[in-house]
Amino acid sequence: MSTASLQRDEILLLFDVDGTLTYPRTNIQPEFEAFLYSKVKPLANIATVGGSDLEKMFEQLNGKKILGEFDFLFPENGLVQIDHGKEAGKQNIIQHLGEPTLKRFINFVLRNLSELELPIKRGTFIEFRNGMLNVCPMGRQCTRSERNMFVEYEKKHNVREEMIKVLQEEFADVDLQYSIGGQISFDVFPKGWDKTYALRYIEANYNFKEIHFFGDKTEPGGNDYEIFIxxxxxxxxxxxxxxTRRILTDLLKISDS
Ligand SMILES: [Mg+2]
Known part of the structure; x- marks a missing residue:
C-alpha cells in the first residue's frame, strides 16, 4: 500500500528543523511554510523534532502559531512533548542524574575549561537545558568573527574531541553521551536521549501506520543519526x-501547482 493512500491519521511526518524545514540558522521561507500547511498538513499529521529549545523553534518557524499548526512539537529531542498545542510532558536531566552527579560534572567541566588554552575566550561556557548541557569551550557569547577564529583553531587542535575523551574517561560511571553539533560547542545528555526520545511519546499514545522522518545530519555523530537508523x-x-519539499510532493502525490 502506498503512503499516499493512507488516511491523515495513519501517517506521521516528523521533521528536523534546522537544515530540513529551514536553511541552516535561518527562518522558514514563506513559500515552504505555505506548502507545508496547505498541501502537506491536510494529508498527514505533522511534527517537528529539534535539538534546540521551544523558544528557538518559535524563532525559526515564525512564532507561536506553530502551536496550532503542528500536531506535535518535540523541542530538545522530544524531552519536551507538545501535543496539539499543549505541553504533555517534560523530562529533566536534574531528576535523571541527580544533583550530586550533575554538580560533579559541571565542576569538572569548569575546572577543565579554566585550564584550557585557547586564542580567545568569551562568556557562557555551559548552557543548561532541560535535557542536556551544552558545553562551549570558547563561550557562546561571541561574535561571528570570533566564532570563525575558533573554527580555524579547532581544525588543528580538535578541542572538542579531546575534551570529550577526557569527560568519557572521568565519567565512565555515568550513562552520558556526547554529540558534536554546530561549530563551537558540544552537547552532553543521558544515553538514549537523542531524537528517538520523541518516538517514545508517539508510541505510548498513538498508533500510526507509518512514521516518516526527514533530517539533514544523518551521519554517525550527527544529531539525526539515531532516529534516522x-x-x-x-x-x-x-x-x-x-x-524536503520534493520528497513530500512525491510521497504524498501532491500536485505541483
Ligand atoms: Mg538539522
Missing amino acids: DPRVISHKVATPED
Whole structure:
C-alpha cells in the first residue's frame, strides 16, 4: 500500500528543523511554510523534532502559531512533548542524574575549561537545558568573527574531541553521551536521549501506520543519526528544504501547482 493512500491519521511526518524545514540558522521561507500547511498538513499529521529549545523553534518557524499548526512539537529531542498545542510532558536531566552527579560534572567541566588554552575566550561556557548541557569551550557569547577564529583553531587542535575523551574517561560511571553539533560547542545528555526520545511519546499514545522522518545530519555523530537508523521510522535524508519539499510532493502525490 502506498503512503499516499493512507488516511491523515495513519501517517506521521516528523521533521528536523534546522537544515530540513529551514536553511541552516535561518527562518522558514514563506513559500515552504505555505506548502507545508496547505498541501502537506491536510494529508498527514505533522511534527517537528529539534535539538534546540521551544523558544528557538518559535524563532525559526515564525512564532507561536506553530502551536496550532503542528500536531506535535518535540523541542530538545522530544524531552519536551507538545501535543496539539499543549505541553504533555517534560523530562529533566536534574531528576535523571541527580544533583550530586550533575554538580560533579559541571565542576569538572569548569575546572577543565579554566585550564584550557585557547586564542580567545568569551562568556557562557555551559548552557543548561532541560535535557542536556551544552558545553562551549570558547563561550557562546561571541561574535561571528570570533566564532570563525575558533573554527580555524579547532581544525588543528580538535578541542572538542579531546575534551570529550577526557569527560568519557572521568565519567565512565555515568550513562552520558556526547554529540558534536554546530561549530563551537558540544552537547552532553543521558544515553538514549537523542531524537528517538520523541518516538517514545508517539508510541505510548498513538498508533500510526507509518512514521516518516526527514533530517539533514544523518551521519554517525550527527544529531539525526539515531532516529534516522531507527527501524520504527521510514527515513529520508535531505540537504535543504527544497529536498524536503520534493520528497513530500512525491510521497504524498501532491500536485505541483
Ligand atoms: Mg538539522
